[in-house]
Amino acid sequence: xxxxxxxxxxxxxxxxxxxxxxxxxxxxxxxxxxxxxxxxxxxxxxxxxxxxxxxxxxxxxxxxxxxxxxxxxxxxxxxxxxxxxxxxxxxxxxxxxxxxxxxxxxxxxxxxxxxxxxxxxxxxxxxxxxxxxxxxxxxxxxxxxxxxxxxxxxxxxxxxxxxxxxxxxxxxxxxxxxxxxxxxxxxxxxxxxxxxxxxxxxxxxxxxxxxxxxxxxxxxxxxxxxxxxxxxxxxxxxxxxxxxxxxxxxxxxxxxxxxxxxxxxxxxxxxxxxxxxxxxxxxxxxxxxxxxxxxxxxxxxxxxxxxxxxxxxxxxxxxxxxxxxxxxxxxxxxxxxxxxxxxxxxxxxxxxxxxxxxxxxxxxxxxxxxxxxxxxxxxxxxxx
Amino acid sequence: xxxxxxxxxxxxxxxxxxxxxxxxxxxxxxxxxxxxxxxxxxxxxxxxxxxxxxxxxxxxxxxxxxxxxxxxxxxxxxxxxxxxxxxxxxxxxxxxxxxxxxxxxxxxxxxxxxxxxxxxxxxxxxxxxxxxxxxxxxxxxxxxxxxxxxxxxxxxxxxxxxxxxxxxxxxxxxxxxxxxxxxxxxxxxxxxxxxxxxxxxxxxxxxxxxxxxxxxxxxxxxxxxxxxxxxxxxxxxxxxxxxxxxxxxxxxxxxxxxxxxxxxxxxxxxxxxxxxxxxxxxxxxxxxxxxxxxxxxxxxxxxxxxxxxxxxxxxxxxxxxxxxxxxxxxxxxxxxxxxxxxxxxxxxxxxxxxxxxxxxxxxxxxxxxxxxxxxxxxxxxxxx
Numbered sequence: 001x002x003x004x005x006x007x008x009x010x011x012x013x014x015x016x017x018x019x020x021x022x023x024x025x026x027x028x029x030x031x032x033x034x035x036x037x038x039x040x041x042x043x044x045x046x047x048x049x050x051x052x053x054x055x056x057x058x059x060x061x062x063x064x065x066x067x068x069x070x071x072x073x074x075x076x077x078x079x080x081x082x083x084x085x086x087x088x089x090x091x092x093x094x095x096x097x098x099x100x101x102x103x104x105x106x107x108x109x110x111x112x113x114x115x116x117x118x119x120x121x122x123x124x125x126x127x128x129x130x131x132x133x134x135x136x137x138x139x140x141x142x143x144x145x146x147x148x149x150x151x152x153x154x155x156x157x158x159x160x161x162x163x164x165x166x167x168x169x170x171x172x173x174x175x176x177x178x179x180x181x182x183x184x185x186x187x188x189x190x191x192x193x194x195x196x197x198x199x200x201x202x203x204x205x206x207x208x209x210x211x212x213x214x215x216x217x218x219x220x221x222x223x224x225x226x227x228x229x230x231x232x233x234x235x236x237x238x239x240x241x242x243x244x245x246x247x248x249x250x251x252x253x254x255x256x257x258x259x260x261x262x263x264x265x266x267x268x269x270x271x272x273x274x275x276x277x278x279x280x281x282x283x284x285x286x287x288x289x290x291x292x293x294x295x296x297x298x299x300x301x302x303x304x305x306x307x308x309x310x311x312x313x314x315x316x317x318x319x320x321x322x323x324x325x326x327x328x329x330x331x332x333x334x335x336x337x338x339x340x341x342x343x344x345x346x347x348x349x350x351x352x353x354x355x356x357x358x359x360x361x362x363x364x365x366x367x368x369x370x371x372x373x374x375x376x377x378x379x380x381x382x383x384x
Numbered sequence: 385x386x387x388x389x390x391x392x393x394x395x396x397x398x399x400x401x402x403x404x405x406x407x408x409x410x411x412x413x414x415x416x417x418x419x420x421x422x423x424x425x426x427x428x429x430x431x432x433x434x435x436x437x438x439x440x441x442x443x444x445x446x447x448x449x450x451x452x453x454x455x456x457x458x459x460x461x462x463x464x465x466x467x468x469x470x471x472x473x474x475x476x477x478x479x480x481x482x483x484x485x486x487x488x489x490x491x492x493x494x495x496x497x498x499x500x501x502x503x504x505x506x507x508x509x510x511x512x513x514x515x516x517x518x519x520x521x522x523x524x525x526x527x528x529x530x531x532x533x534x535x536x537x538x539x540x541x542x543x544x545x546x547x548x549x550x551x552x553x554x555x556x557x558x559x560x561x562x563x564x565x566x567x568x569x570x571x572x573x574x575x576x577x578x579x580x581x582x583x584x585x586x587x588x589x590x591x592x593x594x595x596x597x598x599x600x601x602x603x604x605x606x607x608x609x610x611x612x613x614x615x616x617x618x619x620x621x622x623x624x625x626x627x628x629x630x631x632x633x634x635x636x637x638x639x640x641x642x643x644x645x646x647x648x649x650x651x652x653x654x655x656x657x658x659x660x661x662x663x664x665x666x667x668x669x670x671x672x673x674x675x676x677x678x679x680x681x682x683x684x685x686x687x688x689x690x691x692x693x694x695x696x697x698x699x700x701x702x703x704x705x706x707x708x709x710x711x712x713x714x715x716x717x718x719x720x721x722x723x724x725x726x727x728x729x730x731x732x733x734x735x736x737x738x739x740x741x742x743x744x745x746x747x748x749x750x751x752x753x754x755x756x757x758x759x760x761x762x763x764x765x766x767x768x
Contacts, residue, residue, distance in 0.1 A: 003398060003399025004396075004399065006395070007393075008392070009391075011389065011390070011391040012388075012391065012640075014387060014390065015388065018387060208625065209601075209605040209609070209625050210601065213597075213598075213601025214597075214598050216597075221594055240641070241594060248594060248637075253632075257399070257628070
């Protein structure tokens, strides 16, 4: 096990009816900015629950944060937060709204000339507005971590930052808020959580049994649950398990003391940046390719995954290939198209993506160096 | 899944050489009280590492906190902490030292007449001295939770309290500090961690797959690792896995949203209170009895445990009994004697224990009511 620091101060309030309690945990005397996305919270009753809970607080609203939240939109929120002297941010939505709100929190307190430097140049975050989240789409884990991914539309860049100052003070996870999600968003959420685990688990590392077994436990749970989530009418217990699975997939715990990859995300972000594909869809496309090119360098772990997650006898000569195939078929079973060509994307995009990596001067695309600029073309070519 | 709140602010510093960094994380300007147990930290070099790391802090020492830390001893520490105006407590040791230090922290700030009320009467803890831990014996999980178990020698009572004010500010977990532990302490630690998981997992509840699979992951890890830990020379990776397993077994995570039992602990504490048995030993004695009397009421979960932890086909008619037998044999394999008679304890102790429960007016001995005053005698009688 590698040395590690673990500190996750997020207070999780989980379960039915928990939104009603948020008025008590947001300090009074602050003007609250309620941030949200495209307005689905106004249809499904969540907006009403939140505003009722905050009836004794002064609240301003900032809606319209898009999937893959854009710098251009968020900058308007930052200006407004500064102008209106906002003291607390409450993100109501999925990972995009929460990630965007983390940026608003950090950028509002940034003293440099251009807050985009936080994302693009890793400029240091010394402070942030306090924020909290009401989660409505289990997927990214953003509700219980301090990471944020932001897109700059003008330059088609999708980049991330991380700061302990943007941990949510609390996050409310009410599985009932997910009942109105369309099927494809549930599928994307399952895939996002699945791949978050894989980024921390599927490496060349062995023998960290607690982390491995926790990871395998989340993966198995998603494999069993996924098809039911997309096929059946929403039901509390399975939505609760899905919600909690997505949170623990990226709250830092399973990544303690082990190397991490994130090559699938790194490559996937470019597909979103160039073609606007849903984040979850890009992961479903890229992961099988990453597994293919690393099947040699990570053979032991791939066989462990085959055995423990899919029940494949690791002694079978085709065990590794079968595990990759089962992974891709699982994504397809959720209704997601896993090939570039399914989305009308051809070889020219591969060229653009590889060119961009070369331009940025990166070599390794993840935490291990077996997915890199040299085999990025091959990785994506397997996915045409 | 039941509704839950989860908040664990403990900062974990894990790995080789991490003790050297504690001087940087304990604020200056406070007088630090370093608390420890019987003095093993002076033989194994940990005391030297800690005092070297704190060379720029003003430090006073309070040693002699015993296993099953005693009110009588801790009261001396409280008097000293008040007299010497201590501002920070650093517990260096295992669960007993950390639990004892939590009591010192809370009692030092208690405004009522008798701080023992915190433990005996659940008196409210409004404040506590800040504390941190350097763990040397993986077992209790105290390094990453806000629980404490204290013994009052005069009345032979062993009782617990819990308060968010006694979460350690940070805990240092260096697996190398465990190398000098005697074999029986390692065995006790493995059993303690194992039973902590069982108290949260082995209930009548089903279908909380994340919590169940995490629990099963810790149990399987301990089953595989335990014999190696007691048989072989200490080695880093297995000690690191053991250390982390014991911490996550009781940092609150696997207990989120599920009912908990704690009947084995409740009964076991009485065996320690009356006979001074090691805590881990009492758990190894009591758990198989609790499993026996609940084999009907928790049948589904017992079969899940049989299958997922021990690989027993749940369709076998003897699957439940076999799982209980394998559990007891595992404890024996670690060198622990699992019968009351092995420790010279007979039926008269069973009478005393049951009498005491009746005296206290409790019925259910755990969070479920299938282990209770009515079947406590039967539970212990199976363990003679």
